[in-house]
Amino acid sequence: MDSNIETKKKFQVSKGQSIAILTALTLLYLMNFADRSVLSVALQPMKIALGLTDTEAGIIQSVFSIGVGLLTIPASWLVERWSRRKSLGLMALLWSLATFATGLATKLIHLVFTRAIVGIGEAGYNAGSTGWLSVVFPKERRGLVTGIFAVGTVLGTAAGLIIGGIIITKTGDWRLPFYVFAIPGIFLGIWAFFLKDYATVKEAGEGAISKQYLIDWIKLFKIPSFTYIVLGQSCWSFFFLTFLGWLPTLLIRAYNLDAAGAGSIVGLCGLIAVVGPLLGGFLADRWQKHNKCARAHTMLIVQILNFVLLGVIILICGKVALPIIIVLLALQMIVVANVNPVVMSLIMDVVPLRHRVSSFALSSSILYGFAALGPWFVGAVSDAIGGGATGLITGFLWSLPVLFGAVVFYFILTRYYVKDSQCVIDEVYHEK
Secondary structure (H helix, E strand, C coil): CCCCHHHCCECCCCHHHHHHHHHHHHHHHHHHHHHHHHHHHHHHHHHHHHCCCHHHHHHHHHHHHHHHHHHHHHHHHHHHHCCHHHHHHHHHHHHHHHHHHHCCCCCHHHHHHHHHHHHHHHCCHHHHHHHHHHHHCCHHHHHHHHHHHHHHHHHHHHHHHHHHHHHHHHHCCCCHHHHHHHHHHHHHHHHHCCCCCECCCCCCCCCCCCHHHHHHHHHHHHCHHHHHHHHHHHHHHHHHHHHHHHHHHHHHHHHCCCHHHHHHHHHHHHHHCCHHHHHHHHHHHHHHHHCCCHHHHHHHHHHHHHHHHHHHHHHHCCCCCHHHHHHHHHHHHHHHCCHHHHHHHHHHHHCCHHHHHHHHHHHHHHHHHHHCHHHHHHHHHHHHCCCHHHHHHHHHHHHHHHHHHHHHHHHHHCCCHHHHHCCCCCCCEECC
């Protein structure tokens, strides 16, 4: 840290300012996921309108993850070395404009380009936001704060699916939802420019670009807990992001639903799941007071439940009545809603502040790069055996062993988490 650090004013925000930051970042996260999920409910009508194969539809989903994976590290470098409020504001403007442009697409190449840009725009958002929130609120409240922040993912996913599905069914136009969801992100992105930020954490004499700073990124993998979190999240993301992207299409094919019906089912299950991150974050915080390994144990339990519930849903989908699938989906969504807040708290706990945004970036880049293979893989398997609901289910079943890898890696994490978390101290100062 700078040798003159004691002359600087410690970063402190009022209750109102901290709430404003959390509110703005959560609303942006909501739009972030709405812009992602609206593609899921538009996928089947888009596929029919443009004459796409399942493989091509999978590619459209995959390029988003590729965009996130490739740009997360440079985007997060910008966040951590320049300014969180400026960087996140620009990101929101970029992904919102790209979402609008998705509605203008008339060919596969157009969709590939616009969805890749959406991914690029969203690349550093999660990392930058969570790094910012980690110092706006006390460490003891991280589980609750990240739970509130993660509500944006649940509500955003639900909004994209429900509202997007209704718009498509009522108008017969798969393009219109992309226009509708682009607008709020633009206004929220502008709001981000006016939030209170903290100064970039640097060593004495360090400039914006530092060789040692970049070298230290690699050293993050010398933190065992961080390594196993990344491996566990990569396995989870490969399967679940693929499952969620194809889920409305699967329900349309398996139960002969329209876009509004499929989108409403998945979206309403998501709305029910809003209790997940709030309750899970709160309980993890309480448990952490009595068990220093509580957050790691929480994630292990969550991943075990994920594996069991998703496996059952895939095996019986199309073979049982739709209400049974809806109940299981609601339970699964409640469970999976805990993943983001708990994993964000885990990373905050084991990574020093100087590289906290970078750690989120590295983990996101790796997991999205791996997850990008999922939608394409399932689409290719589906085409190979004739498509339909059976094709998608077969693709999911072939991918299920990857999800079990998350259980294995989070089990190993429980052996290292306590020791690694005891080495981290938080202390930051005001932005000039």
